[in-house]
Amino acid sequence: MDQLSIFGDTEVNKPLLPGLIDYQPGMFTKAESDDLLQKLIKETPWTQRSVMMYGKEILTPRLTAWYGDPDADYSISGMGAIPLPWTVDLLMIRQRVEAAAGISFNTVLLNYYRDGNDSVSWHDDMDNIPGRNMFVGSVSFGQVRTFDIRKKADHTVKYSIPLENGSYLLMKGDFQLNWQHRIAKSSKPMKERVNLTFRVSDKIG
Ligand SMILES: O=C(O)CCC(=O)C(=O)O
Numbered sequence: 335m336d337q338l339s340i341f342g343d344t345e346v347n348k349p350l351l352p353g354l355i356d357y358q359p360g361m362f363t364k365a366e367s368d369d370l371l372q373k374l375i376k377e378t379p380w381t382q383r384s385v386m387m388y389g390k391e392i393l394t395p396r397l398t399a400w401y402g403d404p405d406a407d408y409s410i411s412g413m414g415a416i417p418l419p420w421t422v423d424l425l426m427i428r429q430r431v432e433a434a435a436g437i438s439f440n441t442v443l444l445n446y447y448r449d450g451n452d453s454v455s456w457h458d459d460m461d462n463i464p465g466r467n468m469f470v471g472s473v474s475f476g477q478v479r480t481f482d483i484r485k486k487a488d489h490t491v492k493y494s495i496p497l498e499n500g501s502y503l504l505m506k507g508d509f510q511l512n513w514q515h516r517i518a519k520s521s522k523p524m525k526e527r528v529n530l531t532f533r534v535s536d537k538i539g
């Protein structure tokens with residue numbers, strides 16, 4: 335797999351896949367990131383969702399939580415219609431993400447990867463609704479995990495981006511339409527990681 339992730343100090347804002355992905359390490363300092371990781375782990379009401387697969391109920395291998403504006407509708411994705419109300423920390427993180435992305439987000443999905451056994455398999459973020467989640471702003475705290483991406487039309491075209499503690503990544507353009515992404519399990523020992531994906535959800539009504 336190609337590594338797209340070699341950054342010198344002068345290359346911090348160099349686009350990886352122009353028009354599709356922006357990546358910015360160090361949006362949060364190490365001190366901020368370490369602190370936010372611990373607070374989010376402790377203070378978030380994590381749940382483990384289940385999905386039906388081959389007629390069996392399978393627990394997703396990670397913990398999740400869903401926050402957002404009260405009128406944000408996410409019933410279609412199975413997250414339940416009412417998101418949790420924004421916290422002070424999440425609003426602060428959202429503000430920085432919005433400043434970098436140049437757009438407003440009304441929901442955020444939190445994923446907690448407890449160790450190397452936790453993962454998310456290949457998917458896009460459209461939930462079968464073309465055009466949904468064209469912009470997804472992703473912030474990572476804690477253990478560096480590898481964000482793999484592959485082209486839907488040709489799975490041999492793939493890249494791997496290590497998402498660093500305190501980093502920001504924006505998926506945009508036709509990324510969700512033409513590419514899938516995942517966080518693979520790891521056979522190497524992995525510490526805790528929390529990822530936040532800021533999204534624009536439809537409003538109820
Ligand atoms: O943990 C990550 O970096 C990605 C999470 C993700 O793809 C998702 O929540 O849809």
Ligand SMILES: [Fe+2]
Binds near residue numbers: 459515
């Ligand atoms: Fe995703």
